[in-house]
Each structure stands twice: as structure tokens, then as C-alpha cells.
Amino acid sequence: MHPAAREDASLIEETLGGNPLAFQLLVERYQERIFALIRHYTRNAVEVEDIAQDTFLKAYRKLEGFQRQSSFSTWLYRVAVNTALDFLKKAGRSPVQTVEDPEVLASPSSAERGPRIAAPDARMEREEVARITHAVLAELPEIFRTVLVLREFEDQSYQEMADLLGISIGTVESRLFRARARFKETLTRLYPEFAA
Amino acid sequence: MNLTCENARGLVPGYLDGELSSERSRPLREHLLDCRSCRDVAKEEKVIKRWFDQARASAASAEPVPAGFAARVARRAFAGDRGSAVPVASVDSAGEGAEARGTLLPFVLKSVLVAAGLLLALAVGIQQRELPQDDLRALPAAPWERPGAVPRESRPQGPEGAASADPAAAALAPDTRGEDEDQASEPRTDDAPR
Numbered sequence: 001m002h003p004a005a006r007e008d009a010s011l012i013e014e015t016l017g018g019n020p021l022a023f024q025l026l027v028e029r030y031q032e033r034i035f036a037l038i039r040h041y042t043r044n045a046v047e048v049e050d051i052a053q054d055t056f057l058k059a060y061r062k063l064e065g066f067q068r069q070s071s072f073s074t075w076l077y078r079v080a081v082n083t084a085l086d087f088l089k090k091a092g093r094s095p096v097q098t099v100e101d102p103e104v105l106a107s108p109s110s111a112e113r114g115p116r117i118a119a120p121d122a123r124m125e126r127e128e129v130a131r132i133t134h135a136v137l138a139e140l141p142e143i144f145r146t147v148l149v150l151r152e153f154e155d156q157s158y159q160e161m162a163d164l165l166g167i168s169i170g171t172v173e174s175r176l177f178r179a180r181a182r183f184k185e186t187l188t189r190l191y192p193e194f195a196a
Numbered sequence: 197m198n199l200t201c202e203n204a205r206g207l208v209p210g211y212l213d214g215e216l217s218s219e220r221s222r223p224l225r226e227h228l229l230d231c232r233s234c235r236d237v238a239k240e241e242k243v244i245k246r247w248f249d250q251a252r253a254s255a256a257s258a259e260p261v262p263a264g265f266a267a268r269v270a271r272r273a274f275a276g277d278r279g280s281a282v283p284v285a286s287v288d289s290a291g292e293g294a295e296a297r298g299t300l301l302p303f304v305l306k307s308v309l310v311a312a313g314l315l316l317a318l319a320v321g322i323q324q325r326e327l328p329q330d331d332l333r334a335l336p337a338a339p340w341e342r343p344g345a346v347p348r349e350s351r352p353q354g355p356e357g358a359a360s361a362d363p364a365a366a367a368l369a370p371d372t373r374g375e376d377e378d379q380a381s382e383p384r385t386d387d388a389p390r
Contacts, residue, residue, distance in 0.1 A: 024270035056269045057279035130254035152248035176209040
């Protein structure tokens with residue numbers, strides 16, 4: 001077992017044994033990553049903290065049911081993503097009320113891929129690129145947004161994403177492909193100046 | 197293995213992400229060498245990734261986790277708090293400190309409750325003040341208020357006496373009385389379901 005996983009397992013055991021300090025340490029190990037993940041769903045600092053808090057509280061309540069078939073971090077990420085999406089739905093801010101099922105759709109052809117996209121201008125501030133990128137992400141259906149966030153920002157491997165989302169690696173691949181196509185289409189629609 | 201364009205394009209993200217095994221990336225590379233259209237798709241995928249690369253660099257400098265967060269969460273978890281992230285109405289207050297949430301929400305709720313109580317008291321006060329004694333006397337007595345033995349003409353005469361003599365007022369009287377009776381019966385002191 002990986003040392004980090006061993007430490008997680010030990011902290012989980014101690015937490016389940018009633019040691020609050022062990023759970024605190026577990027939270028400290030993952031809080032930065034969970035906050036970073038949630039910031040891709042909302043930029044509001046108050047909401048980020050609320051969702052992060054709910055994530056850890058939910059994780060604590062469900063800790064006994066954690067099967068250890070995936071790593072604790074993967075499991076915790078899943079709790080965080082679900083909590084963030086629930087929150088956005090409650091807030092009526094989820095663009096994901098669409099009931100499309102991209103898995104049944106064919107890969108976009110060249111014609112469907114629309115105009116080409118320009119790379120971010122080298123003179124643009126990183127913050128500006130980030131702002132535009134997040135604005136585009138916020139417009140995407142949740143399944144597309146989530147795979148892009150997990151891959152592009154959280155550096156999750158395809159296997160980790162498959163475990164986290166409960167889908168096959170093949171589905172991860174096709175979903176990412178469609179997600180990037182949709183990202184490009186939305187970017188050129190919202191910001192036509194970036195169409196090449 | 198010969199790939200179709202559709203299959204090849206589906207592999208492009210994995211190829212660029214370094215997630216394809218050599219068995220899967222080799223035929224894709226061969227396909228890309230031969231197929232200009234798919235090569236363009238791959239180039240564009242790389243451009244899209246550049247957007248994320250820059251955005252990721254910016255995300256790395258995000259604000260830190262609030263101090264004491266882990267200790268607070270652990271305390272709440274062991275206290276049995278189930279948590280409930282309630283969406284805040286104002287989504288534009290991103291610049292506010294996270295600490296503000298802990299004190300602001302209860303304060304607002306309490307303020308609303310106090311304001312509602314004050315408004316209710318004020319409304320009752322105004323209602324009582326706006327019904328001077330003369331007007332009260334002018335109102336038809338409720339059935340339970342009628343002494344029965346007291347003749348109507350023996351009541352104090354005033355403007356209301358003239359009003360009662362007015363045919364128009366007399367025409368309105370039944371309605372007014374009906375309303376008053378309704379009002380009198382409105383406050384409920386029992387526990388009957390409404």
C-alpha cells in the first residue's frame with residue numbers, strides 16, 4: 001500500500017474509533033485540494049467554504065461505508081463533486097439541467113466542430129484567461145465540466161476519473177473529447193474574438 | 197490496425213494527455229500522419245489544452261484555506277452536525293471573508309424575526325388607534341354585545357345618529373356589520389387546524 005494510502009487508512013480507523021484529532025488531520029491532508037476542486041464550481045469564497053465543509057461532514061458520516069475499493073482521495077473527490085453539483089442545483093445556477101446524454105451521441109465531425117479556436121493571447125494576463133475559461137466551463141453541462149475540471153485542473157488520471165465517476169475509461173475518453181469540443185464551441189460563441 | 201477517423205479522434209485526448217498505451221497510440225500516430233483532417237483536430241485539441249494550462253497556472257495562486265477550518269469541521273462532525281450548504285442569495289459577494297458567514301446569517305435571521313414582531317405590534321397599535329371610541333360606538337353591536345334591554349334610541353346621539361338616519365348608510369349597514377362580525381371571529385385562540 002502507498003504510504004499516503006496507509007496514512008489515510010490509519011487516520012480513518014482512528015476517526016471511526018472516535019478520535020476527532022484523527023479526522024482533523026484527515027481534513028488537513030485534503031482541504032487544499034478539495035477547496036481547489038470546489039472553486040471550479042463557484043468562485044464565491046463563502047460558498048466554497050460551505051461546500052467544502054459539507055463535503056467533509058458528509059465524508060465523516062459515510063466513512064463507515066467507505067469500501068476502500070478506490071483510494072480515499074478518489075472517494076472524497078466524488079463526495080465533493082456531488083456536493084458541489086447539489087449545491088448549484090439548489091441555487092438554480094447549474095447549467096446542467098439539460099437532459100442530454102452525450103454518450104449516445106456520435107463524436108462530432110469536422111463540420112460540427114465549428115470554427116477553429118485561437119490560443120490565448122500571450123499578452124493576456126493569466127487571470128484573464130482563467131476568468132474566461134471558468135466562464136466557459138460554467139456554461140457546460142455538468143458531466144462535461146466535471147471531466148474537464150478533474151483532468152485539466154486536478155490532474156486526475158483516466159483511471160482515477162473512471163473510478164470517481166463510476167464509468168469506464170473508454171467513456172472517460174469519449175466524454176473528454178466531447179467536452180473539449182463543447183468547450184471550444186462555447187468559447188467561440190461567448191468570445192467570438194477567439195475564433196481563429 | 198487501421199483506425200477510422202471517428203475512432204482516431206476519440207483517442208486524441210488520451211494521446212495528448214499521455215494516457216494511451218503504446219499499443220493504442222501507435223496506430224493513432226500512423227493515422228494522424230496520413231489524415232490531415234484528424235491532424236487538424238489534434239492540433240486544435242492542443243490549443244484547447246493551452247487555455248487550461250494558463251487557467252491552471254492562475255488557479256495555483258488561489259486564496260488559502262481559512263485558518264482553523266479543519267479543527268472547526270472535525271468539531272462539528274463529532275458534534276453530529278450534518279451540514280447543509282444553503283445557497284446564499286448574493287453570489288456577488290465573493291470578496292467577503294468567509295468568517296463573515298458564521299455571524300452574518302444568524303444576525304440577519306434574528307433581525308428579520310425582530311422586525312416582523314415589531315411590525316405586527318405596530319399594526320395592532322395602529323389598528324386600535326384608528327378606531328376612536330365614537331366610531332366604535334357607531335358600529336353595529338355584535339350579537340353577543342347587545343344587551344338586549346338597552347334600547348337603541350337611548351344610546352348617545354352624535355354624528356353616528358345622523359349616519360344611521362342616512363338611507364345610504366343604512367343600505368351599507370348590513371355589509372359593514374357582516375364584515376365586522378367576520379373580523380371579530382378571525383383571531384383564533386384554539387388549536388384547530390386552519
